[in-house]
Amino acid sequence: MSLQYSIIIPTYNGQNSIEMLFEEITKFFKSTNYTYETIFVDDGNTDNTWDILTKLKNNNKNVKIVRLTKNFGQQPATLCGIKFAKGKYIITIDDDLEVHPEEMKHLIAEEEKSGNDVIYGEYRKIKQSFIREWLTNIYKASSKMEGKNKGKGSSFRLIKSELAHKLAETHTHFMFIDELLLWYTNRMSFIKVRPNKSPVTKRSGYSLGSLFKITGSVIMFSSTFPLRFVTTIGFSLATINFLIGTYYLLKKFLFKIPVHGYTSIIVSVLFSTGLIVLSIGIVAQYISRILKDVNNKPSYYIAEKSVDD
Numbered sequence: 001m002s003l004q005y006s007i008i009i010p011t012y013n014g015q016n017s018i019e020m021l022f023e024e025i026t027k028f029f030k031s032t033n034y035t036y037e038t039i040f041v042d043d044g045n046t047d048n049t050w051d052i053l054t055k056l057k058n059n060n061k062n063v064k065i066v067r068l069t070k071n072f073g074q075q076p077a078t079l080c081g082i083k084f085a086k087g088k089y090i091i092t093i094d095d096d097l098e099v100h101p102e103e104m105k106h107l108i109a110e111e112e113k114s115g116n117d118v119i120y121g122e123y124r125k126i127k128q129s130f131i132r133e134w135l136t137n138i139y140k141a142s143s144k145m146e147g148k149n150k151g152k153g154s155s156f157r158l159i160k161s162e163l164a165h166k167l168a169e170t171h172t173h174f175m176f177i178d179e180l181l182l183w184y185t186n187r188m189s190f191i192k193v194r195p196n197k198s199p200v201t202k203r204s205g206y207s208l209g210s211l212f213k214i215t216g217s218v219i220m221f222s223s224t225f226p227l228r229f230v231t232t233i234g235f236s237l238a239t240i241n242f243l244i245g246t247y248y249l250l251k252k253f254l255f256k257i258p259v260h261g262y263t264s265i266i267v268s269v270l271f272s273t274g275l276i277v278l279s280i281g282i283v284a285q286y287i288s289r290i291l292k293d294v295n296n297k298p299s300y301y302i303a304e305k306s307v308d309d
Contacts, residue, residue: 005029005036005108006087006161010077014095015047021093022056022063024101034108039064041081044071074155075177082168090164092157092177099123099156103193107158110189117163117185121156121193152190153178231284241273 007025011018022038029036040053042065053065064084068077078092089111091104099121107119159181167180181188 002035003037003087004034004089006082006085006090007036007038007104008041008078008081008085008090008092009038009095010041010043010074010081010092011045011049011053011095012043012071012074012077013045013047013049015045015049015052017095017097018049018052019056021095021097021101022060024097026060028101028104032105035087037062037064037085037087039066039081039084041065041077042067043074043077044068078155078177079168082164085161085164088161090159090161092155092159094155097196099193100196103156104158106191106193107156110191111158114189116187116189117160118181118188119158120153120188120190122152122154122190123156123193123195153181153188156193228284234280237273 009021014021018040025036025038038060040056040063042050042053050065050067053063057063057065066080066084068080072080074094081092082090089108091107093099093101093104103121107121110116110119163181163184166184167177
């Protein structure tokens with residue numbers, strides 16, 4: 001029987017949860033008829049995680065382990081794990097047991113029901129500081145301006161293997177998986193899953209500075225909103241300045257009403273300012289097109305095909 005599921009787990013200083021997580025994954029799949037493998041990616045751990053992973057690998061044939069040279073981050077580590085996956089479907093899950101592995105049954109059931117390319121399991125984090133939750137809400141609200149599925153989703157997801165491998169093979173600079181998936185497909189499902197009532201207490205690997213940096217990168221590399229904003233402002237200012245300049249010209253030359261100050265200076269400043277900002281907006285649109293090409297944004301993604309050889 002071919003391998004059905006590859007479970008990708010990027011781990012950072014997860015020595016307190018790895019064995020428990022693997023035990024629960026094993027327990028879940030033993031209760032089913034699915035074939036599976038578990039792939040752990042050591043993302044530059046500084047604790048005993050690698051020793052634990054080595055032990056799991058030695059005792060279990062369906063475990064793969066990969067060790068990165070330093071902490072590259074959750075997204076690159078996940079894409080690294082995908083490259084070694086052999087399953088028909090890929091499931092990604094965090095190493096902190098914030099979602100119980102048993103919840104994978106809901107991802108699998110939804111895929112079997114809908115046939116969609118991506119299934120997200122959405123849940124509310126049990127313990128999250130006010131600042132982190134505030135930043136998350138701002139990011140999700142601003143993302144909605146780019147599309148209805150922007151800002152949704154989580155790291156607990158099921159992806160069809162062909163699509164997942166496409167991401168891992170073609171994208172090396174911008175690595176935010178949820179944004180990349182939206183470039184390829186709208187065939188997504190979002191289902192509610194329950195957070196684990198007893199997650200392992202673990203300090204987040206993301207500092208507030210890192211969160212700001214990641215959010216900025218997502219906005220700059222996957223969104224054209226800043227560029228469209230500049231274009232809109234430029235066009236608006238150019239229009240307003242044109243109307244104001246026209247008003248002063250008509251006032252002076254058509255209606256012969258004296259204008260205090262130098263009309264020519266007022267008009268030239270208004271026109272030139274509007275023209276400059278409008279030009280910046282036009283350039284911004286060209287940059288947005290270049291940005292898509294640099295990041296290998298696909299023109300299309302084939303879900304099914306029937307062609308003559």
